[in-house]
Structures are given as C-alpha cells and as structure tokens.
Amino acid sequence: MTDATRDIEALIDLMARLPGLGPRSARRAVLHLIKKRGQVMAPLAQAMADVAATARECAVCGNIGTSDLCDICRDERRATGEICVVEDVADLWAMERGHAFKGRYHVLGGTLSALDAVGPEDLRIPRLLDRVRDEGIGEVILALNATVDGQTTAHYIAETLEGTGVAVTSLARGVPIGGELDYLDDGTIQAALRARKTI
Secondary structure (H helix, E strand, O other), X not given: OOHHHHXXXXXXXXXXXXXXXXXXXXXXXHHHHHHOHHHHHHHHHHHHHHHHHHOEEOOOOOOEEOOOOOHHHHOHHHOOOEEEEEOOHHHHHHHHHOOOOOOXXXXXXXXXXXXXXXXXXXXXXXXXHHHHHHOOOOEEEEOOOOOHHHHHHHHHHHHHHOOOOOEEEEOOOOOOOOOXXXXXXXXXXXXXXXXXXXX
C-alpha cells in the first residue's frame, strides 16, 4: 500500500466514524471529495480547520458557538424568565429551527442512566439549578426525548424543583401535524389520548 493509498484509507476510516456514515458511505463520500477537491474538498478542509480552532461551549447554557457566550445567551430579548431544557445541542438547534421558543436554553449534555452510571453530577443539572435561582426563572420547560432515560431525567428535574415556586412543564406529546393514526406507534397514540383537549 502506497503512502497516498494509506492517506485515502485513513480518511475513509475517519469519515466512517461520523454518525450516519458506515464504511461504504464513507468510501463514496471520500471518492466524491477527491473528484471535487477544488470545489468541495479544499473549502471543506478549511471550514473544518476554522471550526476546530474557534468552536467552544457556551459557558452559560452549553450551546456551541465561537465565543464564551452563545448568541442566544447574549441576546437580552431572550431573557424571558423561561428556560427550555434539552438533552444535547442537536435538540437545541431543532427547537430553534421552529422559531417558536423565544426564551433561553439549557443543554444537559445527556440523560440520567443507571445502566451507564450517569448521575446528576455528570450532567449540567446542578448548573441548571443555579441558573433557575440566579436568573429569576419562572418556568422550566423540559424538552427531553420520550425515552426511558429522558423521562427519568425529566422526573428527577421536576422533583428537584418542587417547592421552589418555579413552574415545570414539558412539551406535549402525541399526533404530529399531518400525521395519520394508522402510521403512529402505540405509545404515541396513548400519549396523544392522555394529552387530549377541548376544541
């Protein structure tokens, strides 16, 4: 194997470690990058180097940005007294795409998991409690995934905030807009039925 071939194989191996890419997808992606090295590969390499040098976690909420405070935490208009708690940065970005929430966020960095020995101190739960106290928060919105660990984490946070006077709410669960009942799983239908409302 030549040095050039080793370099290409090393790139394929690295690409295959990315979420959603296996060895075959990584090989196709690398071949595409090589064919388009001027238009795609060189700018991609530069952008990756730039992000590697500048990306950092927000010191307040845990979002990813290029300074110690992310754009959301710096925006005074978002100091609404509401904090939306999410599991990871991808969830925060998903919430932002909807443009529905105008408050601030708190990224836990995972969920509680007895199986993986992840406790409250391993997540940003103590920091969340500090923020609730220090920032005069009136409502904590739990936007955690509907998994066993997500729900365990939500219950833990709700119990911890009990008696503080802070409202603890969660996202509604159920039938998505445009969804058809025949395509939904049993858990979603049950959640939708429990969250029914008067029309």
